[in-house]
Amino acid sequence: MELQWPLILFTTLVAWSAGLFGTQALLAAGGHAKRSQLPAWVASAALLAVGGVAVFFHLEHWERIFNGFGHLSSGITQELVAIVVLAVVAIAYLAAMRRSDDGATAPKWLCWAAVAACAVLVAAMAHSYTMAARPAWDSALWILYVLGNACVLGPCTMALVMAVRGDDLAPAGLPALVGAALAAVTAIAFAAFLQASGGSFAEVGYYFDPTHPTAGMADAASAVAAQAPLLWIGAVAVGGILPLAAALMGRRSGNWKLWGAAAIACALAGAVCLRVVFYELGLSVFMFY
Amino acid sequence: MTQYAIVTDLDRCVGCLACSVACKVVNGVPTGSFWNKTLRIGPNPKEGGSGQWPDVELYFLNVGCQHCAEPECVKVCPTEASHIAADGTVQIDKSKCIGCQFCAMACPYGVRYLNEDEGVVEKCTLCEQKIAQGELPQCVSQCCGMARWFGDAEGDVREFRGPRGETAGEFLEEFSDEQVHKLPDVGNKPSFAYILRDMKWQGGE
Amino acid sequence: ETTEAAKTQSADSQGVKKVRSCCRGCGKVECGVWVYVQDGKVIRTEGDEECFLTMGNHCSKGQASIQAAYHPDRIKYPMKRTNPKGSEDPGWVRISWDEAYQTIADNIMQIRDKYGPESLFTWCGTGRQWCMQSDAGMALELFGTPNIIAAYQVCKGPRHFASRLDNVQAYSWSEVINHSNVFVQWATDQSISNYDDASRTVVDVARQADTFISVDPRETNLGRKAKYWLNLRPGTDNAMALGWCKVILDHDLQDDLFIKRWTNAPFIVVPDMEPTGYEEQVQNGGGAKPYDYRTRLLTEADIDPSMVDWEVEGDGNPLRYLVYDQLNGRWTYWQADPADAHWEGETWAKQTSGFTQDVSRMRDDAGKVAGWVADLSEFDPLIDPALYGEFDVVLKDGSVHTGRPTWDIWAEYLGNFTLDKVSEITGVDAQLIEDACVEWATRVDPRIPNGGINYGLGTEHAGNSTQNCRAIMAACAMVGAIDTPGGQRGATNGWTEQSGPCSMLPSMAAFAFMPDAELSLKMAGNDKMPLLYWYSVWCDCNAAMEAAHQEPDAPYRIHGGMIGSGDHMSMGNARYNWEALTMLDFLFEANLWHSPTSGAADILLPVCHWTEINAFRIAQGSGGSFSLCIKAVDPPGECKSDPLYFMELSKYFGVPAFDGDDPWLEKSGKDMEIENLTIQCCQQGCAPFDTWEELAAAYQEHGTWNMKKEIPQDWGTYRRFEVGQAYRKAPHQQPAQLDINIPGFPTPTMKHELWCTSIESYYPDGTDGPELAPGFKSEALPYYQEPPHGSVADAKTYEEYPFTCITGRRIPVYFHSEHRQLPWCRELWPVPRMEINPVDAAELGLEQGDWVWIESPWGKVRQTVDLYYGIAPGTINAEHQWWYPELAQADKGYELSCINCITDRTTQDKYNGSSNVRTYPVKVYKATPENSPFGNPVPCGNDGTEIIHDSSDPRLKLWEIGAAGVHPDLFE
Numbered sequence A: 001m002e003l004q005w006p007l008i009l010f011t012t013l014v015a016w017s018a019g020l021f022g023t024q025a026l027l028a029a030g031g032h033a034k035r036s037q038l039p040a041w042v043a044s045a046a047l048l049a050v051g052g053v054a055v056f057f058h059l060e061h062w063e064r065i066f067n068g069f070g071h072l073s074s075g076i077t078q079e080l081v082a083i084v085v086l087a088v089v090a091i092a093y094l095a096a097m098r099r100s101d102d103g104a105t106a107p108k109w110l111c112w113a114a115v116a117a118c119a120v121l122v123a124a125m126a127h128s129y130t131m132a133a134r135p136a137w138d139s140a141l142w143i144l145y146v147l148g149n150a151c152v153l154g155p156c157t158m159a160l161v162m163a164v165r166g167d168d169l170a171p172a173g174l175p176a177l178v179g180a181a182l183a184a185v186t187a188i189a190f191a192a193f194l195q196a197s198g199g200s201f202a203e204v205g206y207y208f209d210p211t212h213p214t215a216g217m218a219d220a221a222s223a224v225a226a227q228a229p230l231l232w233i234g235a236v237a238v239g240g241i242l243p244l245a246a247a248l249m250g251r252r253s254g255n256w257k258l259w260g261a262a263a264i265a266c267a268l269a270g271a272v273c274l275r276v277v278f279y280e281l282g283l284s285v286f287m288f289y
Numbered sequence B: 001m002t003q004y005a006i007v008t009d010l011d012r013c014v015g016c017l018a019c020s021v022a023c024k025v026v027n028g029v030p031t032g033s034f035w036n037k038t039l040r041i042g043p044n045p046k047e048g049g050s051g052q053w054p055d056v057e058l059y060f061l062n063v064g065c066q067h068c069a070e071p072e073c074v075k076v077c078p079t080e081a082s083h084i085a086a087d088g089t090v091q092i093d094k095s096k097c098i099g100c101q102f103c104a105m106a107c108p109y110g111v112r113y114l115n116e117d118e119g120v121v122e123k124c125t126l127c128e129q130k131i132a133q134g135e136l137p138q139c140v141s142q143c144c145g146m147a148r149w150f151g152d153a154e155g156d157v158r159e160f161r162g163p164r165g166e167t168a169g170e171f172l173e174e175f176s177d178e179q180v181h182k183l184p185d186v187g188n189k190p191s192f193a194y195i196l197r198d199m200k201w202q203g204g205e
Numbered sequence C: 001e002t003t004e005a006a007k008t009q010s011a012d013s014q015g016v017k018k019v020r021s022c023c024r025g026c027g028k029v030e031c032g033v034w035v036y037v038q039d040g041k042v043i044r045t046e047g048d049e050e051c052f053l054t055m056g057n058h059c060s061k062g063q064a065s066i067q068a069a070y071h072p073d074r075i076k077y078p079m080k081r082t083n084p085k086g087s088e089d090p091g092w093v094r095i096s097w098d099e100a101y102q103t104i105a106d107n108i109m110q111i112r113d114k115y116g117p118e119s120l121f122t123w124c125g126t127g128r129q130w131c132m133q134s135d136a137g138m139a140l141e142l143f144g145t146p147n148i149i150a151a152y153q154v155c156k157g158p159r160h161f162a163s164r165l166d167n168v169q170a171y172s173w174s175e176v177i178n179h180s181n182v183f184v185q186w187a188t189d190q191s192i193s194n195y196d197d198a199s200r201t202v203v204d205v206a207r208q209a210d211t212f213i214s215v216d217p218r219e220t221n222l223g224r225k226a227k228y229w230l231n232l233r234p235g236t237d238n239a240m241a242l243g244w245c246k247v248i249l250d251h252d253l254q255d256d257l258f259i260k261r262w263t264n265a266p267f268i269v270v271p272d273m274e275p276t277g278y279e280e281q282v283q284n285g286g287g288a289k290p291y292d293y294r295t296r297l298l299t300e301a302d303i304d305p306s307m308v309d310w311e312v313e314g315d316g317n318p319l320r321y322l323v324y325d326q327l328n329g330r331w332t333y334w335q336a337d338p339a340d341a342h343w344e345g346e347t348w349a350k351q352t353s354g355f356t357q358d359v360s361r362m363r364d365d366a367g368k369v370a371g372w373v374a375d376l377s378e379f380d381p382l383i384d385p386a387l388y389g390e391f392d393v394v395l396k397d398g399s400v401h402t403g404r405p406t407w408d409i410w411a412e413y414l415g416n417f418t419l420d421k422v423s424e425i426t427g428v429d430a431q432l433i434e435d436a437c438v439e440w441a442t443r444v445d446p447r448i449p450n451g452g453i454n455y456g457l458g459t460e461h462a463g464n465s466t467q468n469c470r471a472i473m474a475a476c477a478m479v480g481a482i483d484t485p486g487g488q489r490g491a492t493n494g495w496t497e498q499s500g501p502c503s504m505l506p507s508m509a510a511f512a513f514m515p516d517a518e519l520s521l522k523m524a525g526n527d528k529m530p531l532l533y534w535y536s537v538w539c540d541c542n543a544a545m546e547a548a549h550q551e552p553d554a555p556y557r558i559h560g561g562m563i564g565s566g567d568h569m570s571m572g573n574a575r576y577n578w579e580a581l582t583m584l585d586f587l588f589e590a591n592l593w594h595s596p597t598s599g600a601a602d603i604l605l606p607v608c609h610w611t612e613i614n615a616f617r618i619a620q621g622s623g624g625s626f627s628l629c630i631k632a633v634d635p636p637g638e639c640k641s642d643p644l645y646f647m648e649l650s651k652y653f654g655v656p657a658f659d660g661d662d663p664w665l666e667k668s669g670k671d672m673e674i675e676n677l678t679i680q681c682c683q684q685g686c687a688p689f690d691t692w693e694e695l696a697a698a699y700q701e702h703g704t705w706n707m708k709k710e711i712p713q714d715w716g717t718y719r720r721f722e723v724g725q726a727y728r729k730a731p732h733q734q735p736a737q738l739d740i741n742i743p744g745f746p747t748p749t750m751k752h753e754l755w756c757t758s759i760e761s762y763y764p765d766g767t768d769g770p771e772l773a774p775g776f777k778s779e780a781l782p783y784y785q786e787p788p789h790g791s792v793a794d795a796k797t798y799e800e801y802p803f804t805c806i807t808g809r810r811i812p813v814y815f816h817s818e819h820r821q822l823p824w825c826r827e828l829w830p831v832p833r834m835e836i837n838p839v840d841a842a843e844l845g846l847e848q849g850d851w852v853w854i855e856s857p858w859g860k861v862r863q864t865v866d867l868y869y870g871i872a873p874g875t876i877n878a879e880h881q882w883w884y885p886e887l888a889q890a891d892k893g894y895e896l897s898c899i900n901c902i903t904d905r906t907t908q909d910k911y912n913g914s915s916n917v918r919t920y921p922v923k924v925y926k927a928t929p930e931n932s933p934f935g936n937p938v939p940c941g942n943d944g945t946e947i948i949h950d951s952s953d954p955r956l957k958l959w960e961i962g963a964a965g966v967h968p969d970l971f972e
Ligand SMILES: Nc1nc2c(c(=O)[nH]1)N[C@H]1C(S)=C(S)[C@@H](COP(=O)(O)OP(=O)(O)OC[C@H]3O[C@@H](n4cnc5c(=O)[nH]c(N)nc54)[C@H](O)[C@@H]3O)O[C@H]1N2
Pocket: C124, C125, C126, C128, C131, C151, C152, C154, C155, C156, C457, C564, C565, C566, C567, C568, C569, C570, C571, C590, C591, C592, C593, C595, C607, C608, C609, C642, C807, C808, C809, C815, C816, C817, C818, C880, C881, C899, C900, C917, C918
């Protein structure tokens, strides 16, 4: 399938946004990162907004979404619901912070609700791509992988913000490390799944589509082979292993300005690489039309 | 319930492409896009043969929307633009479609595409304007192999109607239920079917 | 103005009316269709489900052809060139019809005066029934030249030529529609070609047959369902057919009575006798056209009267062919005199015993018209002509010789075609050949053979067409499948002749201008292929092009001519032909488009689409139908139908179009086209209506007529040689004549000629034939020769060019060069594809979709790779007649991919000159930026513009109805 850049951006930015908001809420639940709460919130909202703008580029008639958007079995609807829920939570969170004495505290239940909403949004968003029609997409590992994106991007971004804002960096270390580890594991797991997906497409042997006389034959196995470098070097090594190493370094050195930024950059690059592979291998089960 | 569908006798399909043009003639499909395509499957080495030419077999497979009973495209559509009509066919209400193309991604056969001019997704309508009048879909009425038959998949395939008033049961050579195949089903329950008697059906069910 | 018939159709609530007509998206079959018209425009066409011939068939190109009618690039006005020939842009400017006609007449007549009529030619393409005027009509009546170039020379013509040699012109056609229990598809796939029978019919026949046999080097779209696939080496059909003949003989499956009574198999060949004969007339061409008939078949005129026990009058009758009656131990004879044909002692009478055909296998009510099958008559008095043996014969000079029945020699010759030998030649498993043949030849109904052989185009292109076809016909004759249900029964006879209105002008007076025998002998190529005069249908295209190319050894030069409905890419070598055409003083073309060929023309005439024309449409093959093409809409711009412009042009030549004192109907104010149709259908023809209007109105009601029902004494009768209805000289399709009353066949011996006396007359030395007796060679029997550019005969060239190239399997959406600019066609088949076995492809490093060079010693072109496991390793199959209407240059880029740019134009069938466009050596290699012009493996025009090679190319949209066009002629 052709690369859908608006969706590549959207899913990356939403994971980032939700990861960031979730992390700030998590730290807030422990009473940490006070100085960074507001900027993190703003950054997260901005990421979500940019993601939202990106996704509109994918829609041909966004003006119509008001005439009938809301078919509940649709992943997109579910995603929209999750976004709305998250938005409500985020606004409540902002209101609570603004109303709090230090301007950076939300009730614990709201913090945990925010973490949950973030996780739900990311999962819902990823889930809308798991389609039986596209074997390479049809796996819970993809959902975990996108959650993994959030887990690495959120804490590392939070750590960076905290470093900039001069918060105590100690509480940021563990989430970043754990998040990066989760991200690396899910990246490897999903990459392994993609690598193996070549076998799950319908095979018809030699075939010919008269309308594409100058195209080669669709061949999932060779498509997978062709994507292997991007997948393993780009998505796994750069997007999974390097951020983990950076998180380790960050935690050890405490230099989150450097290592946080490095982790984010690598994780983003990896996330985009994987999404490219995701679309390249996003062939329908019957890939011959 | 009704579930209108087409069954194609692959032992009669000769890959003549009359179905593809027929669709264009009545449905205003944009140049370069197709609501049905006839793929050539093979020639492939025959199972149990020498493994090479001339022990090969070949058939032609007309693929388009299969008007699934549990269509993935409908499930994922956020606007209900894609829907199941009363006659069991899967239709797109273009005025509701936002062009998100999730339906196109969710279709296991890749038969949907974005009409660039209108910004909406399209696919075979099973000639709804014709079948509503009791007529046959154009790709059925103009099929040069008399391979295509139209009817209600809830009922008996042998009752499906062909271009000259015959039924599939009267006109086609005998076939057994095992010789009736479907495109790979990932839970969407395609209602179109294909009769292939003595060759290997490629691509799984 | 549309005709009454079209008008009488009532419109529905949306103002859409339905006109019953007959499609001409191709020129190959008469598919009955409905034309839907709204606001004076055709909005769609659909198959007429009541047409029994075609079962409602309407193929992709037929349905797409409305895009031709309303195509933005269609030419709509007469035009003349303003730039010299050879320019990239001919500089077409619009002119009036009057100027066009005058320019044509002035130029043609000037050339004729200066260089003689043989310096002119006409050239027509295939099958489009109403544009054959350029062929028989224009050449003979206006130009007065015998030089008619016709695609027919490479298509069906060779089969008709061969069948005229053997029995009746066009008996090459078998009656597919009979739904015989054994169906043979030999070198053809009509499921895609709709070749004289529609895809629907053929698919159904194949599916219903108990046995379906495909004889083809490739697995074909329908042949893939065959019970037997005889996957022979290209060009070896003749050997396969001789193998079948041998199997028939070995299994004793021949029809002895037919062979003895209706073939010349029992006639006695005297190898060491000087051939004798008399002056015979060629079958068509008008006027007296004599030739020397000479044969070594023993006649009463050859012998010493003492040899026989009857009274020999005078010098003996050269029409009395001797046979040895082994029942009574004496000589007897067959008298081949059309005025009094009989076996000794018999008086010929129409056979009256027979039976009604079983039509239970047929599908269609209108098609289920049972014919009457004449029984084979018995000898009465009873004789038994000997088929085997050696007999002493005493000639007039007293010399004693040994004579042998033709059959005896045939049987001996067939000894060379044992299963093992045939298997070795053809590469097909011996057992498979035997099983297939035995199943075909073993009768299910003892009274009649199972069916004939439905053989097609592939037999004609390997440079050995005549004998290929004759060998296949021989197999049919051996089992008696001549004019039997499903057998070889030729062109439908019905109410009219075939070639549409205006193959000739309706006036009888116009015949006065026909070339005489002397001029006919000058037809191009006749010096090398003298049977061309005997056949009198086409001149040799290649020889004509040599004359136009001003070759020093050409007998004369050709200076001018016309092309209508044909093109220079169909035969010979396309590049050579193009060069020749651009060397002419004057050329005009009639077309709907700027075709590659029109790039060489001086004047272009815009003609009608099939929805804009009236015509009668009799089934070309043995389908037995009669339909009409009905003008449903008026043509755009100033387009005129081909027949109309021919009739109007005749005035400028001073040739009367109509008889009477108003030869151009100027005073009468009558519509020339309608008047012509009335004359052709109801006066010269025998349609039971007074006028075209009545006929057309009846057609709207009735639909396709079945000639078995309408003329049961003729088309409804099988084994017409038994009832005196098979003796029909060429041309093969004429209005029914119910009182021919001459037994047998229109050959010199009046028999099916296993021993071909016409070939024998022209090739008395038989140099290329087998040695049938010591020191005696003959080409009279069907004989096998390796195809000239096949891998055996031309082994040396194959060292460098290791693949055998075959071409031309039909592309569903195209009719030869036609429809490349129709979006609905081009999007489905954007580029030419070359089939190659994946094993070969892998060795050459080729993948699906790669552009490759196909190179022969004579040229190279590019097509794309299609990995096709249905073709033998070592063989490739390329597409023919590609050109690119999207390119803005006079030749429309035909050189880029047209496969006939790489043929050896000098290899031809020795008898009829058909080109060798299949079965020749090539090499194949990937097209790369390094080895391709413009550094682009994709073919490009002279200015570097890529051709359309993808269905998403935006230029395709410019060709939609109502769009701007890619190169429209914008005349304000
Ligand atoms: N290599 C190879 N070569 C082949 C063949 C093959 O199999 N392989 N097949 C051969 C065969 S079987 C044939 S029949 C020939 C066909 O060869 P042609 O008959 O020469 O080819 P076409 O492309 O059918 O027609 C030529 C032109 O007729 C024009 N035309 C269409 N309709 C009309 C009309 O109504 N009036 C007029 N005046 N013009 C019209 C078309 O636009 C086109 O330019 O090619 C032969 N060449």
